[in-house]
Amino acid sequence: MPGDDDPLHVAVIIGSTRVGRVCDTLGGWFAARARRREDLSVEVLDLAGYTFPACYPDESTPSMRHFTAAVGGSDAFVVVTPEYNRSFPAPLKQAIDFAYDEWQAKPVGIVAxxxxxxxxxxxxxxxxxxxxxxxxxxxxxxxxxxxxxGVDECGRPRDTDDLLRAVAALLDQLTWWGRTLREGRRRQPYAS
Ligand SMILES: Cc1cc2nc3c(=O)[nH]c(=O)nc-3n(C[C@H](O)[C@H](O)[C@H](O)COP(=O)(O)O)c2cc1C
Structure with a gap:
């Protein structure tokens, strides 16, 4: 079990699986920025890399278990998501719904x-x-x-001062909550 001073394990979730998506480019850019911080250990969870079932099954499949285990092993999350018709993509909702306890008492940042x-x-x-x-x-x-x-023709953000300030604010908040909740979960079970 990691100690209080160990880097926070952050999962960056690539929320679009669309063919021709820009989400992987944006998510890769964000993960690279986050990896500059020594207090974070960053893993990318690309939903396009899982073969999830089309219908919610009676028993979880290996791909569902693989994903929920990755969620369970993370201290914090950053969801990278497009807006689809004033919401977020269906494959992202499907993946979120595969886990429950694994999300509890953990912080979530959003890049949209x-x-x-x-x-x-x-x-x-x-x-x-x-x-x-x-x-x-x-x-x-x-x-x-x-x-x-603020975004080039390939979907890669231009690193303006405003954008980098927004990234830093998100990561600072995520790190504070992540460390605090990791310690809290260790001290006592979450009262869900
Ligand atoms: C089904 C669908 C719905 C969309 N709805 C919106 C929307 O409500 N607002 C918006 O700003 N862009 C919308 N867009 C444009 C997307 O933001 C844009 O296509 C983006 O590239 C999608 O992300 P992705 O390429 O990573 O899948 C929509 C795109 C799709 C495919």
């Missing part, structure tokens, strides 16, 4: 984007979902408009 919006609706819907799972979403989030000047 859209075309014409910065993914605000996706963020608010994720807040509702994660509160049902006893996870806590960070107040500050990173929002990107793919049609704006």
């Amino acid at each position: 984007y859209g075309s014409g919006s910065c993914g605000h609706y996706a963020v608010e819907q994720l807040r509702t979902v994660f509160s049902a799972l006893h996870a806590v979403t960070m107040r500050d989030w990173v929002g990107l408009d793919l049609l704006g000047a």
Whole structure:
């Protein structure tokens, strides 16, 4: 079991599985920024890399168990998600629903984007979902408009001062909550 001073294990979840998606580019960019911090150990969970069942099965499949084990082994999460019709993509909801206890008493940061919006609706819907799972979403989030000047034609964000400040705020909050909740979970079982 890691000690209080050990790096926080952060899972960056790539929330779009769409063919031709930009989510992997954005998620890779964010993970690289997060890896600059010595207090974090960053793992990328790409939902496109799992073969999840189309229908929720009676018994969990190996891919479901693989994903929930990765969630259970993480101290904190950053969900990278596009906005789809004022929400977030269905494959992301499917994956979130595969786990329950594994999310509890852990912090969730959000990097959202859209075309014409910065993914605000996706963020608010994720807040509702994660509160049902006893996870806590960070107040500050990173929002990107793919049609704006802050993102290049490949979907890679330009590292402006404003953007890097937003990334730092999200990671600072995630780290505070992550360390505090990791210690809290060690001291006593969560009262779910
Ligand atoms: C089904 C669908 C719905 C979308 N709805 C929105 C939306 O509500 N607001 C928005 O700003 N962009 C919307 N978009 C544009 C996406 O943000 C854009 O296509 C983005 O590249 C999707 O992320 P992805 O490429 O990682 O899948 C939508 C795209 C799709 C495919």
